Amino acid sequence: MNKFTVSGSPHIHGDESTKKIMYGVVIAMVPTMLFSIYFFGVDAIRVFLIAIVASLFFEWVIQKYLIKGALTINDGSALVTAILLALNLPSNLPSWIIIIGALVAIGMAKMSFGGLGKNVFNPALVARVFLLVSFPVQMTSWPKPTPITDGLADVITGATPLGILKEGLGAGKTVSELTPELPTYTQGLMGEMGGSMGEVSALALILGGIYMLWKKIITWHIPVSMLLTVAIFSGIFWGVDPEHYADPVFHMLTGGMLLGAIFMATDMVTSPMTKGGQLVFGFGVGMLTILIRMWGAYPEGVSFAILLMNSTVPLINKGFKPSRFGKI
């Protein structure tokens, strides 16, 4: 006899799934991955592979032997964390440091909080900041991007545009004196500037962002409010004193700004649940980034800004509730 199933309604469901969302993010990162391989060559492939294999391995080991729970390495979340971690690293980072990064990202920042959906801080960023503070030399000898078509030359290291700016301003130079050393806008857009693998090509990142918006994986609120805040704040200072403050477009194209705005700050698990809350979150990230860039000790502030705002998300969720229907 055919046994009927009894369950509560609804009895149909949409076709969205966690796997689809995660692999959607991976597809959105493909242009950036391709650009980074183009500019950084075999090294980039090495970093990607090690990050991915190490992350998946650590998640598998922890789930199978430590937690002794269900294995979920197939759902794509570890893969996303791995690729995001790789995009935050310089392509000449030694392999053993990458593996430590994967362990921190998966083990410390994700699994020890309870696994998928329970972490407070963005795992890839936790790992990047951990590595930056623990291995400052290796994490800041940025290779110069050499298109793969120019042949496989030896890697030359140089500073990032933000590094040049900070050091130069600190030494007393003005912005116009530094401009020859800084990349042009086109170079920034296409990716010919020093930095981590994901920081280089703005165009690739924007393409990924458009894909995710189309697939409804992210909403526009966080990237737009973050970039708008950066533009306005830096614009005010640049307008007042263009010789000591860089212009807004420079800020948007350099460093991890676009990578952070499109991929890191929009991470669903660690960002607010309501659209109002997301706007506030984006504003906070933008403000903190510019503050650190202008007056902080580090040349780049996106990672710290996002992590700091991650810690305020539970509070933002409490304060920003959706408008209730029929609220008296």
Place this chain on the structure above:
Amino acid sequence: MDNIIIIAISALGGLGLVAAIILYFIANKFKVFEDPKIDLVEDALPSANCGGCGFPGCRAYAEATVKSAKENGNLEGLNCPVGGNDVAQQVGSILGLEVEAKEPLIAVIRCNGSSTNSPGKVNYEGATSCAFAHALYSGEGGCQYGCLGLGDCVDACDFDAIHMNPETGLPVVNDKCTACGACVIACPRDIIELRKRGPKEKRIFVSCINKEKGAPAKKNCAVACIGCGKCDKVCNFDAITITSFLAYIDFSKCTLCRKCVEVCPTNAIHEINFKPRKPRPEKPKIEAPASDKSVARKPAVDSPSIPEKPAEKKVIGQEAKPTEKVVEEKTVDNKDNKE
């Protein structure tokens, strides 16, 4: 250089002294008087904070007892089921009151609708919550009074005393039960009842709360109580009442004579921890499948882990006729109760 050290020590020391004096006076001024007996009573309590007494935590119960002793001169209506008679005596002696011993109780599952007795007719998918499933539908076996097997009682227990048996889908209570009543409240169908533990843990109860007539009841479950009344007729102590086609044994009147267990046609009445009966000539009866935590009169089906016991171990006075069924019955009893 030395001056600095002396100055530092005397400055901080003086500051500390001033602070201590201020705190001392403030502590005395704002002191709340608490009867020291409350602390003594609280220490005597089991500190489980389970709520079985009806108060929010052991401290609140301690306060209530001291208050009751002062105002009423007795401890009427106040009982800590987890502590039992020992703790009651201790509390009584602290407060200087006579406390009468109470019968220890235990939680009893009044349903035997296992997956064999009440096979599933539909498949349930959804939240693992008895409260939800109860509101949704009657149950996989079809009996709307039967256990849903989703474990709200297991979640409610603070004492690790109740666990779900995965083979039967029914909960099993073990000796750790303190009769705090949490599982009774948690069960949406009122299947669990607190009953007397009985002398040497012997008890008899009707393992069914189905109020339907015989035919529809048996359609869903092979060991349902059909309200036939045979048990009532045979009981000499007026302990059994039949209401709405369901028998109920009053444990304050029951003398554990077991006559009702023998006559029940569906094996709905269970006896726990009894010695095996005198072997009797078998009467042709309906073969009822084995129930899990109690004894069926018929030979237990599938008891692979039960060792054979030598016949000499039986009670003095009984004929040493080692029939397989009797030996298995005895070991099933003990094993089940140790769970």
Place this chain on the structure above:
Amino acid sequence: MGILRTFALGGIHPAENKLSSNAPIETIAVPKQAIVPLGQNLGAPSKPIVKKGDMVKVGQLLAEASGFISTPIHSPVSGKVFKIDNAIDGSGYKRPAIIINVEGDDWDESIDTSTNIVSEITLDSKEIIEKIKNAGVVGMGGATFPTYVKLMPPPGKVAEFLIINGVECEPYLTADHRLMLEKGQEIIIGTRILMKALNVNKAFIGIENNKPDAINHMRELVKSQNDIEIQTLKVQYPQGGEKQLIKASVNREVPSGKLPIEVGCVVQNVGTAFAVYEAVQKNKPLIERVVTVTGKAVKKPSNLLARIGTPIGELIEFAEGLPDNTGKMIGGGPMMGKAITSLEVPIVKGSSGILLMKKDESSRRTESPCIRCSKCTYVCPMGLEPYLLSAASKLSNFEMAENESIMDCIECGSCQYGCPAGIPLLDYLRLGKLKVGQILRNRK
């Protein structure tokens, strides 16, 4: 043509699957045995006034109302009362019912069984309400609230608009659609009767945009009448929810915890309007209704006019049999309907449809952890946060659930529909509502 109205918050767009929208209403034969449950409305079950062995006619009173929120029940068939006993209902619980062995099809003499349409409304408001009450009319959209109670606003509240719900936002269901196409005139007269009963002079009939033929037909019928307006509504679930419909129709939000009359609106289903017409103009009590039998594997998706008390097995037979691979039977639509346990369950006043789902469609997805994507919050039409309420209920934190307005939930299922992680949000929401409801009742 009119603008496309809709409600502002949330909403989803499940596949419509209106497989039976072109199937005209067919009348199914009376069953051999009718099982008439005594509890067919929201509120107290009715009290039987017949006993075993009595002979009854179609339309004869079987049970009277027991209390204010209760309705009488009339016999849907003619024959002999076999017994008054417990019979299984959709959820598997046994409830009291009157079981009648059917003999012939004799109707009570007072009922006008002719097919001509009676347009003139001769009774006044009080008489209309009394007649609707005595005919046992309840909300036919599925809620089964006694209609006459809705027509008597409590003191201090005045009805301003009547809104007729022709939305039918649930996928698969087409009973209301066919009713509007085939009995449009009767529905309009029923609307007028309700307007008179409520003393309002403006009514709206809301129809979703996926039924253009019904919209055009109804518009034609009210061409010259200014006080009844047909409104085209955007296709969005749950457009047919009472509060969402009022928001879309007259742009008023029913306050949390209150009824539509608070904003001067009364909402009735088109099926109810039709039943009101039959009750007032034809003296016919509520004894039959249109039920959609549908499903991807059903050979003949149909809309059947069936007597109350007909076992659903017979309706499925009429639709050419239970498909072999049926995994689930649903009474109602796929978003809010209830899974049925047996084929003997009878049609009752609130049965809008029978949906048969194939085995591969019947299982739920495996649950995985919440990734806080917020999709549930985006689609909730009441502006709630299902992820939070569901987690609070699961952890028995009912105080938080109450503070986060869990009692506002209309149980539409949009949250669970869209959840990528397959979490049974509505299960826990319902559990939370149950417990919080108990707490609130104990508080009084």
